[in-house]
Amino acid sequence: MTSPDELLLEVVDVTTSFDTDLGRLVAVDGVSFRLHRGETLGVVGESGSGKSVLARSVLRLVGDRNAQVTGRVVLRGSDVLKMPDRELRRLRGGSAAMIFQDPMTALNGTMRIGSQLSESLREHLGLRRRQQRDASIELLRSVGIPDAERQLRSYPHQLSGGMRQRAMIAIALACGPDLLIADEPTTALDVTMQRQVLDLLDRQRAERSMSMMLITHDLGVVAGRADSIMVMYAGRIVERAPARRLFTAPRHPYTDGLLRSIPRLSDEPGRELATIPGSPPIVIGGSTACSFAPRCPRAQARCLNELPLLVEDARTDSPSSSDGHAYACFYPLGTESGDAALLGNRRAGSTAAGLPMAAFGPTGDGVPT
Amino acid sequence: MGNDLVSGALSRTIRRVPRLALTLLAVSFLTFMLTNLLPGDPALTLLGENASDEQIEALRLDLRLDEPLLARYVQWLGDAFTGDLGTSYRTGQPVTEAIVERLPVTVELGLVSLAMSLVVSILLAVWSAYRAGGVVDRFLTTASFGLMAVPNFLLALLLVIVFAVRLGWLPATGWVRFSEDPIGNMKSVILPAIALGANEVAVFMRVLRSDMVTTLRQDSITMARSKGLSTRRILLFHAFRPSSLSLVTIVGVQVGAIIGGSVIIETMFALPGVGRLLVDSIAERDLITVQGLALVIGVSVILVNFLTDSLYSFIDPRIRDGDR
Numbered sequence: 081m082t083s084p085d086e087l088l089l090e091v092v093d094v095t096t097s098f099d100t101d102l103g104r105l106v107a108v109d110g111v112s113f114r115l116h117r118g119e120t121l122g123v124v125g126e127s128g129s130g131k132s133v134l135a136r137s138v139l140r141l142v143g144d145r146n147a148q149v150t151g152r153v154v155l156r157g158s159d160v161l162k163m164p165d166r167e168l169r170r171l172r173g174g175s176a177a178m179i180f181q182d183p184m185t186a187l188n189g190t191m192r193i194g195s196q197l198s199e200s201l202r203e204h205l206g207l208r209r210r211q212q213r214d215a216s217i218e219l220l221r222s223v224g225i226p227d228a229e230r231q232l233r234s235y236p237h238q239l240s241g242g243m244r245q246r247a248m249i250a251i252a253l254a255c256g257p258d259l260l261i262a263d264e265p266t267t268a269l270d271v272t273m274q275r276q277v278l279d280l281l282d283r284q285r286a287e288r289s290m291s292m293m294l295i296t297h298d299l300g301v302v303a304g305r306a307d308s309i310m311v312m313y314a315g316r317i318v319e320r321a322p323a324r325r326l327f328t329a330p331r332h333p334y335t336d337g338l339l340r341s342i343p344r345l346s347d348e349p350g351r352e353l354a355t356i357p358g359s360p361p362i363v364i365g366g367s368t369a370c371s372f373a374p375r376c377p378r379a380q381a382r383c384l385n386e387l388p389l390l391v392e393d394a395r396t397d398s399p400s401s402s403d404g405h406a407y408a409c410f411y412p413l414g415t416e417s418g419d420a421a422l423l424g425n426r427r428a429g430s431t432a433a434g435l436p437m438a439a440f441g442p443t444g445d446g447v448p449t
Numbered sequence: 450m451g452n453d454l455v456s457g458a459l460s461r462t463i464r465r466v467p468r469l470a471l472t473l474l475a476v477s478f479l480t481f482m483l484t485n486l487l488p489g490d491p492a493l494t495l496l497g498e499n500a501s502d503e504q505i506e507a508l509r510l511d512l513r514l515d516e517p518l519l520a521r522y523v524q525w526l527g528d529a530f531t532g533d534l535g536t537s538y539r540t541g542q543p544v545t546e547a548i549v550e551r552l553p554v555t556v557e558l559g560l561v562s563l564a565m566s567l568v569v570s571i572l573l574a575v576w577s578a579y580r581a582g583g584v585v586d587r588f589l590t591t592a593s594f595g596l597m598a599v600p601n602f603l604l605a606l607l608l609v610i611v612f613a614v615r616l617g618w619l620p621a622t623g624w625v626r627f628s629e630d631p632i633g634n635m636k637s638v639i640l641p642a643i644a645l646g647a648n649e650v651a652v653f654m655r656v657l658r659s660d661m662v663t664t665l666r667q668d669s670i671t672m673a674r675s676k677g678l679s680t681r682r683i684l685l686f687h688a689f690r691p692s693s694l695s696l697v698t699i700v701g702v703q704v705g706a707i708i709g710g711s712v713i714i715e716t717m718f719a720l721p722g723v724g725r726l727l728v729d730s731i732a733e734r735d736l737i738t739v740q741g742l743a744l745v746i747g748v749s750v751i752l753v754n755f756l757t758d759s760l761y762s763f764i765d766p767r768i769r770d771g772d773r
C-alpha cells in the first residue's frame with residue numbers, strides 16, 4: 081500500500097482571498113503542487129507571502145467569515161475543501177496534523193500537556209484512559225522529552241522553549257498523521273535548538289513514512305532537508321524545483337535574491353549579505369503584472385503589464401512535468417533574454433519599474449560586473 | 450515547577466491573606482467612624498431632636514463618648530467579632546438579629562440573580578464570539594447596549610406589569626420562605642432576580658465576548674481545530690476557560706452593584722431583605738443599624754472579591770506559578 085511513489089496530496093489551483101476594507105485581498109493565488117508519501121516539500125517566502133494561509137487552506141482551517149477558498153485539495157483521494165464536516169474532523173489530527181511557530185501561543189496554557197495529548201488520542205483512536213496514558217508517555221519519549229511521565233502533568237509554561245516545541249510535535253503526531261504541516265516550526269528557537277528540532281522532525285518523518293510541508297522564510301532551513309522546494313511571493317508560486325536544482329540553478333530573480341541572503345561559511349569575512357530592496361506587496365483584486373517587478377533587477381516593461389505564468393524549465397532533465405523545475409518569470413537567470421534584460425537595466429542605471437540599480441549593491445543583482 | 454494545582458493555588462491565596470486583613474481593618478474603621486464623623490453630638494443625632502436630657506446622657510454613657518476614639522473603636526471591633534453590632538435605638542432589636550433574619554432573602558436573591566445572569570451571558574457570549582460579526586452577534590451587541598441603559602427599577606416595573614398584572618403568572622410583591630413552600634419561594638424570587646440581573650447579563654456578555662473573540666483568533670485555537678476536536682470541546686476547553694479571567698474579575702466587582710441594586714429591588718418587590726432593612730433604617734435615621742449593615746456589606750464585598758481573585762490561579766496555571 082505504501083509504495084514510495086504514492087501520491088498523498090494534490091493541491092490544484094487553490095486561491096484564498098479575504099474581503100477587506102481595501103477590497104478582495106488575495107493571500108494565496110492559484111497554487112498547485114503535489115506531495116508524495118514520505119517526501120518533504122519546503123515552502124519558502126518572505127513574511128506576508130501567504131505561506132500560513134496556504135497551510136491553513138490545505139486543512140480548511142481558514143475559518144474567517146470574510147474568507148473564500150477555491151480550488152481542490154485532494155488528500156488520499158478525497159477533496160478536503162468539499163468533504164462533510166464529520167469526515168473533515170476525522171482527517172484533521174488523524175491523517176493530517178499541523179505545528180506552529182510558537183508553542184507558547186499554539187498550546188493551550190490552561191491545560192496540562194497530558195490532557196492535550198490524550199484529547200486527540202481519545203477523539204481519533206478511541207483509546208481508554210490507561211491506554212491514553214501509556215501512548216502519551218511513549219509519544220513524549222519518542223520526541224526526546226526526558227522524564228515523560230512527570231511532564232504529562234506539566235503545563236506548557238513549565239517547560240523550556242525547546243521542550244515545549246517537542247511537546248507540540250508529540251501532540252501533532254499523536255494519531256500518526258500521513259501529512260504534517262510545519263509552519264515555521266523553528267523560527268522562535270535559537271540555532272542549536274533549531275537544528276535539533278529539524279532533525280527530530282526529519283527522523284519522525286522517515287520513521288513514520290510521513291509527508292511533510294516544511295514552511296519557512298529561511299532557505300537555509302530547508303537546505304538538505306526538503307526533497308523539493310516551492311518559493312512563494314505575494315501569494316503565488318514563483319519557482320518550484322527539486323531542492324538541489326533550486327540551490328544550484330535558480331531561475332527566478334526572487335529565488336536568486338533569497339539565496340544570496342543566506343550567510344555561508346565559505347563567505348570571506350566582511351562580505352555584505354545581499355538584501356532584496358523593498359518589501360512584498362499586498363495583492364488586492366487580482367494580479368495583472370509580476371508582483372516582484374518593483375523589486376527586481378531585471379524588470380522590463382513587459383513585467384509591469386503582463387502576469388508571468390508558471391512554466392516548465394526547458395532544460396529540465398526529468399520528464400515528469402508536474403514535479404520538475406518550473407518558474408514564473410519572463411527574464412529568468414541563465415537565459416539570454418534574462419541576461420540581456422539585466423545588462424540593459426544596468427546600462428540604463430535603473431529598472432523598468434524605476435528602481436535604481438544601485439539599490440541592489442555590488443553583487444545583489446545576480447551577475448558579476 | 451510542576452506545582453500541584455491545589456497546593457499552588459492555596460499558597461498563592463494564603464500569601465494574600467495579610468492584605469485582606471488590612472483591607473478589612475480599614476473598612477471596619479471607616480464604618481466605625483460613620484457615627485463619629487457626623488456633625489454635632491452623636492447621641493443627639495441618634496436619638497433625634499425630641500429626646501430628653503436624661504435619655505441623651507444615658508446614651509452618651511452607653512456609647513462611652515467620653516473615652517478616646519481609638520479605645521472605643523477597639524471595643525466596637527471586639528464586639529463586632531463576637532457578633533454584637535449593638536442594639537437599635539429605634540426598634541430595640543439587636544442589629545445582628547435584624548440582619549440575620551433578613552440575610553437569607555438577600556443572599557438567595559443575589560445568588561439566583563447572579564446564577565441566571567451568568568448562565569445566560571456565557572451562552573450568549575460564546576455564541577456571539579463563535580459567530581463574531583454575524584447577525585446574532587450584531588443583534589446581541591446592540592441589545593446589550595440597550596439593556597445596560599435600562600435602569601433596573603424600570604425593568605422591575607415592566608416585569609411586574611407583564612408577568613404579574615397582565616398574565617398573573619407570578620406574584621407582584623412579597624416573599625415566601627423556601628422552608629414554607631419551595632415552589633412559592635421560586636415564584637417570589639424570579640421576577641426580582643431577573644430585574645436585578647438583567648444589567649449584569651449585558652456587562653458579563655460584553656466582557657466575555659470580547660475576550661473570547663481575541664482567544665478564538667489565536668494559534669491555540671487553530672491548533673485545537675487542526676487536531677480535529679469537536680466545536681463544543683474547542684469552545685469550552687480551548688476558548689472559554691482561557692477567556693474567563695476578566696469575567697471572574699467583573700463578577701467580583703459587580704457583586705457590589707448587585708447588593709446596591711437589591712436595595713431598590715427589595716423595596717419595589719416588598720422583599721424582607723437586607724436592602725430593605727437598609728432603606729428603612731436610613732429613613733428612620735437608625736444609625737446603629739446602618740452602621741452594622743455597612744460593616745456586613747463591606748466585609749462581604751471584600752471577601753467575595755478575595756475569593757474571585759483566588760479563582761484566577763485555578764483557571765490559569767501561569768498565575769499560580771507567578772509567571773504573570
Ligand SMILES: Nc1ncnc2c1ncn2[C@@H]1O[C@H](COP(=O)(O)OP(=O)(O)OP(=O)(O)O)[C@@H](O)[C@H]1O
Nearest residue numbers: 098107126127128129130131132133134144297362
Ligand atoms: N483573516 C485575514 N483577513 C485578512 N487578511 C488576512 C487574513 N489572514 C491573513 N491575511 C493576509 O494574508 C497575507 C498572507 O498572510 P500569511 O500569514 O499567510 O503570511 P506568511 O507568509 O505566513 O507570513 P509570516 O512569515 O509573517 O508568517 C497577509 O497579507 C495577511 O495580511
Ligand SMILES: [Mg+2]
Nearest residue numbers: 131132133263
Ligand atoms: Mg506565517
